[in-house]
Amino acid sequence: MDRAPLVLVTRPERPGRLLAARLRDAGSGSGVSALWWPAFDLVPLPEDPALQAALARLAGFNLAVFVSPAAARACARALRAPWPASTAIAAVGAGTRQAVLACIPEAGRARIVAPSDDAAAGGGSEALLSALRQADLAPARVLVVRAQRGRELLADALAQAGALVEQVAAYRRTVHRPDSCAWAALRAIRDLGRPIVPFLSSSEGVDALREQLAAGMPPLPWNEIRAALCLHPRIAGALAARGVADAIVCDADAASILDGLRRAPETRSGTLAS
Structure with a gap:
């Protein structure tokens, strides 16, 4: 021992x-x-015009992707209106899905796609892409809410599938x-x-x-x-x-x-x- x-x-x-x-x-x-x-510490960004502008156009996106609970919380702080029911939500795991429902007004009205706990544990981005395929979602316009720096896998895969992808930073990671x-x-x-x-x-x-x-x-x-x-x-x-x-x-x-x-x-x- x-x-x-x-x-x-x-x-x-x-x-x-x-x-x-x-x-x-x-x-x-x-x-x-x-x-x-x-x-890392996950630090919200100061009020950012790019994030505000993207959220003001939420109804124009078919899908919004949250890469972490921190992304959901940062989005909730920046939102100025309830979530539009026509914009589906994708979350990388159960924790992110819970943060979306807890923090974002009216998010429960929208369709929410997230991988199972077991699938998400093996790799969040890959598991989410698989869940989106299984849900038969083929969005034309996608907003990815993410950290200032991170993997490009989600955005690249969605773009390769034909979506017009816009990424916006909501927080930063500091050591x-x-x-x-x-x-x-x-x-x-x-x-x-x-x-x-x-x-x-x-x-x-x-x-x-x-x-x-x-x-x-x-x-x-x-x-x-x-x-x-x-x-x-x-x-x-x-x-x-x-x-x-x-x-x-x-x-x-x-x-x-x-x-x-x-x-x-x-x-x-x-x-x-x-």
Whole structure:
């Protein structure tokens, strides 16, 4: 049990906090612990004319795509009228769908498409595209509400399918700066010689985590990260490019993460054996 790993949960905001808590509960019997260590803070943009202009034309879009709960909340703050029932809504997962319904006035009047929890865990953009195909949606005009920087997969795939796609930024991601309590918890585990295994939900999170660890006092060397868990093969590729070859793809739930730890050579031990 002394060598049981610490999982760094890098998913931002409430989904990351909940996942870390559930992983602590599920891993308590095997000694596995978890620390919420968000890669990013999601910061709303100041009132932006481009976002305001796009939202003023909502009724002219057949579909609006929200890439995260943060996108839904930022849209809700900028909206000046109820959501038009004629504009369908696409959400990358259940959390985003819940944020849309909770934050955006009259969103429940519109058709909402989102992948199942199981599908979304394997890769949000890809799962949403599959859900849109299954829903037989072929929108002519699409608005994508997103971060300032991010993947182009959704917009590119929708454009290739014949849609006229407009993207608008509603928030930005900044690398999170862990506080002294988080650093103390991380160093305490490291000093015990236990493996530190990050769980990453985006490719961009790989370099964000490297930046965080390098900024520590003292820094935590990246080469001490010998194994990682991630949501998608593209993230495993980003990890491999940064020298972490032992990257296990798993879903974003406690049971899948514990199973991933059992499959990772760096963390496989008697305390994690089935």
